Amino acid sequence: MHTMRKSAYKSGVAGKSNALKSAARARRFRRRLLAWYYAHKRDLPWRENRDPYRIWLSEIMLQQTRVAAVVGYYAKFLQRFPSVEKLAAAREESVLAAWSGLGYYRRARMLHAAAKVLVKAHGGIFPNTSEDLKKLPGIGRYTAAAIASIAFAQPVAVVDGNVERVLQRIAGREISGEHLWEEAQAILDPSQPGEFNQAMMELGATVCVPGQPLCHSCPVHSSCATRGPRQSAGKALRLRKREISYMLRRKSGSFFLVQRAKNAKLMPGMWELPELADKQFGKSKALLVLRHSITVTDYRVKVVEDITPEVVLNPSTGKWIQEGRLAQLPLTGLTRKILRSLKML
DNA sequence: CATACGTGGAT
DNA sequence: TATCCAAGTAT
Numbered sequence: 001m002h003t004m005r006k007s008a009y010k011s012g013v014a015g016k017s018n019a020l021k022s023a024a025r026a027r028r029f030r031r032r033l034l035a036w037y038y039a040h041k042r043d044l045p046w047r048e049n050r051d052p053y054r055i056w057l058s059e060i061m062l063q064q065t066r067v068a069a070v071v072g073y074y075a076k077f078l079q080r081f082p083s084v085e086k087l088a089a090a091r092e093e094s095v096l097a098a099w100s101g102l103g104y105y106r107r108a109r110m111l112h113a114a115a116k117v118l119v120k121a122h123g124g125i126f127p128n129t130s131e132d133l134k135k136l137p138g139i140g141r142y143t144a145a146a147i148a149s150i151a152f153a154q155p156v157a158v159v160d161g162n163v164e165r166v167l168q169r170i171a172g173r174e175i176s177g178e179h180l181w182e183e184a185q186a187i188l189d190p191s192q193p194g195e196f197n198q199a200m201m202e203l204g205a206t207v208c209v210p211g212q213p214l215c216h217s218c219p220v221h222s223s224c225a226t227r228g229p230r231q232s233a234g235k236a237l238r239l240r241k242r243e244i245s246y247m248l249r250r251k252s253g254s255f256f257l258v259q260r261a262k263n264a265k266l267m268p269g270m271w272e273l274p275e276l277a278d279k280q281f282g283k284s285k286a287l288l289v290l291r292h293s294i295t296v297t298d299y300r301v302k303v304v305e306d307i308t309p310e311v312v313l314n315p316s317t318g319k320w321i322q323e324g325r326l327a328q329l330p331l332t333g334l335t336r337k338i339l340r341s342l343k344m345l
Numbered sequence: 346c347a348t349a350c351g352t353g354g355a356t
Numbered sequence: 357t358a359t360c361c362a363a364g365t366a367t
Contacts, residue, residue, distance in 0.1 A: 161363075
């Protein structure tokens, strides 16, 4: 049996929620939500068991990433790194290669770093409390609570984007910062925290969605103060626009690729097609033009055939890579997308 | 507390 | 086409 830390859930024990004003209402909410969850939950691969390694991996992959995008990566990653020991023993480049295309590559580096800590300092055994899990690289407050509740049944609530939206709609008002965590903890069913947390997120992801929520299908609509769209507090951040061109050099089954600087802020150490100097955009015939956005910039991307190499920005870091080796290399998502568009991957 | 970090599907 | 935004974390 694991040790509970008072600080981790003290605010919830009294069951004081502003969103659900009485204990009776909170109980009804829990009962209806969980009944709905058991009947409607999606059959997802990380719900097969409570293996903390599998739960952990799923939670890291799901950070800011849709379920649909994760499912395929999850299966392949588990096949490649079936245990925390295997992951810890791997080279970082292999881990990044398995992550290539999923985005937010820092997650993969921190996952790898955390695996090494787990094996070296914890004998490969996962801490079973939110507080201790949070000490590992890449595990913040949300992920720590998710793993602790799902894998170890620790009664700690999670707050992610889904839970935040559900709580706001239920309460019918803005809730922010620490108050969100207090509300979530107050509503949590402490007897089945992992299922309850997942039920809240499932509701937010499939019913209580942004925009037009499916209130007619909602198991807790009678508890809800909003029952409809919220006024969006839209903080539309403008994407910068930029043009960029890459060169495709191909020779007897090999591609010429360059490695990004190890200390680059964006995708350090990952491999991509050689980039051409800015002024080269539009000067030669495009093999392919596509759009691609990377965090805060919206790129118009042009891929040209092999032309004068002196306009290549960073040729010295380049290498000829055999076609068959591409899968083992940490390619950027954009490079992957380009090669796939050209049927070369 | 604001910002950067990737990508692709939904609206 | 343009914008939103998804099971967040680190700085």
